[in-house]
Amino acid sequence: MVEEILTAGSTDAQQHLATFAEMLCELFRDPPFNFEWQFGDSEDPSSALGFLTLLKQEGAMFWYISGEDGKIASFAFGLVLTERVIETLGLADFEGTIHPQPGDYYCAGAATAKPYRKRGYFSALAEKRLDAARAHGCRRVWVRTHTQCGIVRHTYADNRGFEIAGTYTANQGSGTMTSVMMYRDLLEC
Numbered sequence: 001m002v003e004e005i006l007t008a009g010s011t012d013a014q015q016h017l018a019t020f021a022e023m024l025c026e027l028f029r030d031p032p033f034n035f036e037w038q039f040g041d042s043e044d045p046s047s048a049l050g051f052l053t054l055l056k057q058e059g060a061m062f063w064y065i066s067g068e069d070g071k072i073a074s075f076a077f078g079l080v081l082t083e084r085v086i087e088t089l090g091l092a093d094f095e096g097t098i099h100p101q102p103g104d105y106y107c108a109g110a111a112t113a114k115p116y117r118k119r120g121y122f123s124a125l126a127e128k129r130l131d132a133a134r135a136h137g138c139r140r141v142w143v144r145t146h147t148q149c150g151i152v153r154h155t156y157a158d159n160r161g162f163e164i165a166g167t168y169t170a171n172q173g174s175g176t177m178t179s180v181m182m183y184r185d186l187l188e189c
């Protein structure tokens with residue numbers, strides 16, 4: 001069901017990134033995010049396309065599930081964290097005792113198109129990224145979401161044992177967001 005795109009060397013990656021960027025702009029417009037994400041260009045990491053391009057350059061993998069109409073029903077992306085990503089996305093800018101480190105895995109984003117919601121697609125893509133984190137030998141996995149995004153908190157905290165490391169309010173480029181950072185350890189320290 002889940003298609004995997006290895007972006008490095010993938011000939012159709014750029015076309016997919018453009019579709020994913022369009023979906024980010026559309027699907028994060030609603031509460032609680034209320035993002036005013038611009039499609040933008042690949043050089044601007046505060047735009048949807050630039051954000052995806054930055055992550056791709058840093059080694060992100062992308063997965064998607066096709067709908068019956070042949071369009072993308074759901075997609076997600078994640079990567080092994082680098083200093084550049086932690087700094088550019090402000091992932092460690094919160095009070096707390098545990099922060100993302102290079103080498104940890106980051107579930108960087110996901111969305112399901114409205115007609116395809118509540119079919120388990122997001123959960124399937126969460127599992128894919130946990131599998132990728134294990135395959136890379138990552139010690140810890142991170143997810144950031146809006147504090148009011150109950151579906152994501154339920155999917156990761158209630159169903160997959162993630163814990164809260166901290167909350168903070170910051171400008172994400174696409175809009176100001178009060179975020180919760182959640183993590184789960186995969187390996188014993």
Ligand SMILES: CC(C)(COP(=O)(O)OP(=O)(O)OC[C@H]1O[C@@H](n2cnc3c(N)ncnc32)[C@H](O)[C@@H]1OP(=O)(O)O)[C@@H](O)C(=O)NCCC(=O)NCCS
Nearest residue numbers: 027110111112117118119120121122123144145151152155
């Ligand atoms: C969040 C989002 C990706 C969920 O996608 P989805 O494919 O519908 O999610 P799933 O069907 O896999 O459901 C995941 C869990 O949340 C629950 N859930 C899904 N939608 C729900 C809703 N509207 N209300 C309550 N629970 C809901 C499901 O029941 C499931 O839990 P369960 O396994 O215990 O039954 C989708 O709503 C979306 O794209 N929202 C806008 C963008 C966004 O928030 N992205 C995530 C940012 S970090």
